[in-house]
Amino acid sequence: MNDSAPLEAPAVVTNPSAPSTDRKEAHAIEVRHLSRWFPGVHAVRDVSFTVERGQVIGFVGANGAGKTTTMRILATLDHPTSGEAHVCGHNVVTHPAEVRRCIGWMPDHYGTYSHMTVLEYLDFFARALGYKGNERIERIAEVMEFTDLTGLADRLIDALSKGMGQRLCLGRALLHDPEVLILDEPAAGLDPKARVELKHLIRILAQEGKTVFISSHILSELGEMCDSLLFINQGRIIHHGSAESLRRGNAATSVVEVQLAGGLGRLAEWAALSPHVTFREATKSGGRIEIDSVEPEVIASVLRRMVNEGLPVTDFHLQERKLEDAFIEILGEIEAAGMPIVS
Amino acid sequence: MTPPPLPNARDAMAVARRMQDFPARFSPMLVKELRQGMRTNLFTVAFILLQTVMVLSLLAGLADPGSQAVDGFFWFFVVVILLIVQPLRGFNALSSEYLLNTMDLIQLTRLDAWRITLGKWTALNAQTLLFLTGVLPYLVMRYFLGNVNFVTDLAGLFFLGLGSALASAIAIGCSAFKHFLLRGILVIAFGIGFVILYATLQALIFRSGFGGNPVATLGLATLALLYGCFFFLSFGASRIAPLSENHSTRKRLVALACTGLALAFLWFDIEEAVMVVVGLILGFACVDALTEPLPVFSKVLEPFRRNALTRIAATFLTPGWMGGIWFFMLCFGAFTGVIYLVSRLTTSPIPLNDGLEFATMMLCSANSYLFPLIFIHLFFPKHASGSFTFGIYTFIQACLGLLTIMITALASALTRFDDLIYALVPVPSVLLVALTNSGASANYELIYFAIAFLTLMLGIAVPLLRQRDAVREYLANLKPR
Structure with missing residues (x-):
């Protein structure tokens, strides 16, 4: 087994053969009482939320708040200690293969290979996703067009800038045309131009009806892009609402x-x-x-x-509050009340 | 996804069409590794160096036909490239995917852990094949220069290729461990084992030992090496696999199948070689089975709930140390039976002591596998079903081995060492030392048997009792729904 896996046993699923929810009616993402703890750290505590199809949801929280852990569980890369998570109606623990088919995952640090070009990188993942013949070629071409990577096709990946790399990573996540995109800090470390380009691509994807679950530190950007924002602090959801309602307070x-x-x-x-x-x-x-x-x-x-x-x-x-101010205010309220506020 | 209209749409198709250099039926991992691997400096330098050495040795052969030194020079470089350089390129094969943060991305595709590992190994061997084909013309030219047995050379090269495959599998299997030090220790430990095994097999085949049937021995050695490749690749695959994948059942079934095939070689009167190979296959398979974590996802156990037959099979084939213990008992029982039958029925019987001493020796051998489990489950219960179990198991075995060496050394150095040995007889390897000390075993035969039997019971009972909650949950998941 994966030697990075923590020692605690994950939630034992007692009825794995239970049918998944009717996919057409299912939420894009549904999380119920999700918890995950590592030795000495309670990364996610009793988190519940739903994301409707076609929504763009911003996932906000400080470093170590539990964003990446939650996203990794949704991407079937980690397992919950307790609780359940469904993506496109499929349980992430019992039906990981089905979940993987409908998600595109973009980690905060995209992986690169040495001695490999952009085109070869996309070709490898297209092959690994099961595309063959012309379909594979078309998917690669389509993704290169969308992310504007055609001109960089022969460039070695380790010679790409951070912005180009993020575009490549987004392209890889889009190869199988997933319904749900899970993007962990996609804009981190990007220069303003690359950030605008990435934001533009995400906007297009949102217009196409894809569900985008995106985490970021830059609240103003999330506010522009997202239908609603999900604030997480110390593993707990402390606010779930639209950017408007947050600004209004x-x-x-x-x-x-x-x-x-x-x-x-x-x-x-x-x-x-x-x-x-x-x-x-x-x-x-x-x-x-x-x-x-x-x-x-x-x-x-x-x-x-x-x-x-x-x-x-x-x-x-x-006159509206800045989202950052709203976030800080919510944190202050929690400290004062000594308990989480969930709307 | 409908992309925004861009002027370079046709260009993108033209560019993407270039990615048809490898057929679609090739494993994606193989294609990726070949593309990357053949661009590395190490491959290029090694290839050029080998060709240069081949040309030099050929020229030297022209000047001094039949020279042993030239022959040694020729084979030395072939061996270094095939058995050291190429396998060591796999040292970071799996760990680098973690380091580069790409393992997650690969696991989200349709590639499972086995296909990832196999693809990397196949790519490395495809490059080894390039080296081998690069050597072949020189082999032919050496034959024309004279004083060379072409068939022996060809068989030697074939065997080197197999050895390189196994050494690469060892390196790739161990590369699943992220810690450089642990990886290094494992590669060195298995490497030493590999050298001993390889040298033994080579001696068996090329010096016509063990019954003097080199062709059958070559077949048996090939089987052993192929199983070794499978074992180490599975070893690596199961360590990078998500918890929802079951690699254990396949590993155990392949081990049983290879044991059956190896036993078929008894027909060729090479009993001792067969016993060595069967012992190795079952030994590796059992250690792996005994150190596996229990499955936490009942989905893994789902196929075993179908009918009565699958539920019986579940006893031995389900992932985890619990199924591992019964699999071990099954293998060990079968192995003991085979040894007994071979010693009685074949034309060149293996000499065995009868009765209680034979039983005690076999129990001691079994206990040497189970004994570390007592320590693990008593003192490291949190690690008993985790990824470190194999490491702890290996560490305890190494300590027990050291203890036995010390006891043996003391036994030969001191005149009165009996008390020391008697105090430590519950340790299976020490009991074996005591058994071989004929003076002691004559008096204590029954006591030794009882100790060995009790140790065996403890080896089974301690893990089951210590992990009773996990065992209960595991058994509940096996019940039909």
Whole structure:
């Protein structure tokens, strides 16, 4: 057996022959009470969440929070100590082969070979995935086109830059056209240009309806790409929700920054006379107002009233928390409450 | 996946079409390893060096036909390249996949652990074949120069090829261990074993020993070497395999099949050689079986739940040390029976002592396999079903071997050593020393037998009792659902 495997016995599956869930109805990813411990370390603790098909989910957490362990279990590369995980309706422990067919895995450190070109690397994995003849050639060509690697086909892998390497790794993960992509820190260590390119590729994949489960430290990037974010801390899920809801937080009011042509003008006066609106503070060319609702319709009606009443509005935007701030705030709440918050 | 339209779509197809240099039926791992391996400096340098040496030895042969020195020079380089350089290229074969972080990626494809290991070994041997074919023309030219037996040379080259295959399998099998030191120790230990075995087999074949049937002995040696290759490749494969893969049943069935084939060579009156080969095959298979972790996924046991016959087979063939113990008992019983029958029925019987002494000796031999399990399960219960079991087992065996050597040395150095030996007779190898000391065995024959029998029972009972929860779970998973 794998000599890197930890000593603890994994969860013994007592009914492996039980049929997998109906694949069409199944969630892309379903995790129930998943735990994994290594000698002296409880890496994942009672984690439960679901990811619907076609969603892009960001998996956020500090180093050692349990992201990679969870992702490795989902990719059938590790086994849970207890709990269950299903990908495309297949149990990762009892039906690993089926799970592997429907996932594309991209680890945080992509593996390279010496004395091997980009083309040979893709060819090796295409062969290993069972592609033969023209189908193999077509898959390689398609992936090279998508990741824009055609021009690098004859370059030795160990001479690739980090960004090129990540594109190659993504290409390898896409060779068998998987339904679910599990990407562990794909943007780590990339320069801004390579990061933009990678983000672009992931956006295209998301538009094509693929489920993307992606971990990253760069929250702002995840916020742009993801339908929802999953925060993990010390092996526990502490938040699961959209980036919007995170930015908004639990507030019942909205803060709007308003800029007026010619400075503050009569914004404070207008706010004092308007229902649902409170003037908060003045800024260099306007001020901040607080609207006692988070409903978009109410916020829009406030803007409409401002314009109708002759205020020279040049900028009107909701002030949102940065995702990083939201994450830190959630961590603070957990520390204060002494227990995990799961939404 | 629909890619975004890019101008180089046709280019990509043209580029990808270049990847038809190897047929699709070739193993992906073989293709990858060949592409990589033949680009390495080591391969290129070794190939050029061998060709240079061949040309030089040919020229030297022209100057001094039939010279022993030239002959030695020729074979020395062939042996070094085939038995040292080529096998050592496999030293990092599997561990490098971990080091490069690519093992996970490969395991997510359709390649299982066995195909990964086999592919690497086949690629290494394909390159060895290139060396061999590079040597062949010089062999023919040496024949034309005279004083050379072409058939013997060809047989020698064939045997070298087989030896290289086994040595490569040893290196690749041991390369499954990530720790450089452990890998090194194992390669050295198995390497020494390989040299002894190889030299013995070569002596058997080329010096017409053991009944004087070199052709049959060559066949038997080939079988032994092929099994050795299978064993070491399986050894490596089962160590890199995910927990959900069962490699044990195949390993044990192949060992039994090879034992059956080896026993067929009894027909050619080479009993001692057959016994050596059967002992080696079963010995390796049993040590591996006794140190396997118990299966934690009931899926692995699913095929054994089908009917009564498969459930009986499960006793001996299920993965893990528990099935391993019964497999060992089966093999050992069969081996004892064969030795007894051979000593009684064949034309050149193996001399055996009768009765209790024979039984005690056989029990001692069995105990020498089981004895380390008592220590492992008593003192390292957490490691009893893990990946380090083999390492601990080997370490305990080495310590017991050392102890026996010390006892033997003391026995020959001192005049009164009996007490020391009596105190340590529960150690099977010490009991064997005591048995060979005829003065002692005459008086204590029954006591020795009882000790050996009790040790055997302990060897079976201690692991089962110490790991009773795991055993209970394992048995529950075997029950029909």
